[in-house]
Amino acid sequence: MTNRERVFQAYLVSAARLGDRKAMERLAEMCGPRLLAHAGRLLDDRQSAEDVVQSAWIDILHGLPRLADDRAFMPWALRIVSRRVVHVIRRRQRQRRLASQLRPEAPESATSQGPPAADAATIRALIDRLDAPHRATLALFYLEDLSVAEVAVALDIPAGTVKSRLTTARHKLRAFLKGETDEQDR
Template sequence: MRRDVQRIFQESQVLAAQAGDRTAFGHLAACWQPRLLAHARRLTDTSDMARDVLQEAWVDIVRGLPRLRDPVAFPAWSYRIVTRKAAQAVSRIQRTRRTAHDLASDPGQGRVEWPEAEARSDLARVSRAIAALPPAQRAAMGLHYMDGFSVAEIAVALGIPAGTVKTRLMHARRKIRAALEPDREGDSDDTQ
C-alpha cells in the first residue's frame, strides 16, 4: 500500500514538473537521484563515471520531461536515459583504450578489492558474486531486486526485450548461486 501511495505522489510530481513547477521537479530529482546514481554505478563500475553519466542523463531528463506522455512511465524512462548515457560513456572509454592500446596493460580493471575482515561475512561473499557479474546481468539484478522493477519495466529501462531480461536474471542467479555454493559446480542444473 505504501508503495502505491509513493508512486501516485511521484506521478503527481512528474505532472507538476511538466507544467513548470520547479519545486516539484526538485522533489522528483531528490527522490530519483540516489536510485539513478546506483543504476549508473552498476553500469559503469566507477563512482566518478557514474556521477558524470547521471549529470548528462539529468540534462536529457529535463529536456525530455515535457514530452513524456505518461507520468507512470517516468521511472523506466529515466532509467533508460541513464542506461543509454552509461553505454555511451563506456563506449567512449573502450574506443580510447583501443586507440591507446591500454587494454592489455590494465588487467586489474573491474576487480574489486575487499578488506580481509569483510571477506569473512556472507554479505561480502554476495557482494563479490554480484560484482563479478557482467554489467548487463548486474544491471538487471539491481533493477529487479534493489529497485523493485518488474521485468517489463526493466525491459524499457534497458531497452531490451522482456525475454532477454528474464534470461539475464536467470543467468545472474545461477552465477551467484554457483559462487556462493562452489560444491554445486557439478550439478546438472548449472550446465544447462
C-alpha cells in the same frame, strides 16, 4: 517504493512537465539517489556515475513533455541513464583499445582480495563478477524492486530478455557460490 510515493512521484512529474521548478527540484531529490545508484552499479566509478546522472537529468527534463505515462517515469529515467552509461562504457573501451595499441604488452595489475567477511559482501563480490548487462538486470529487479516489464523499459530490451538475463545471472551466481564453497572446502 510505496503506492503513495508512486502517486506523489507521478504528481511531481506532471507538475514538472508544466514547468514547475519546485516540482523539478523535488523530483530530482526523490529520484536522484536511485538513478545515481543504478549508474554507480554499472560503472563502478562514483564520479563518472554522478556525471552521467547529471547529464541524464538534462535529457530527462527536456523529454518530460513526451513521456506518455507519468507513472512510468522511473523506468523511463533509468533507461536514459542506462543509455548514457553505454556511451561512457563505449568511450572507455575505445580509449583502452587505443592505449593497448600504443603499448601492446602492458601488464595487467593483479590484485587479490581475501574472502569477504559477511554473506552480503560475498554476494556483492559474486555479483561484481557478472558482466554489466546481468549486473544491471539483477540490480534493477532485486535492488530497485522493478517489475520485469519496468526493467525491460529501463534497459530498453524485451521482457523475455530480462527473464533470460535473470535466469542466467541466477545460474551463474549459483555456480560461483558452488565454486566458492568447493574452494573453501579444500
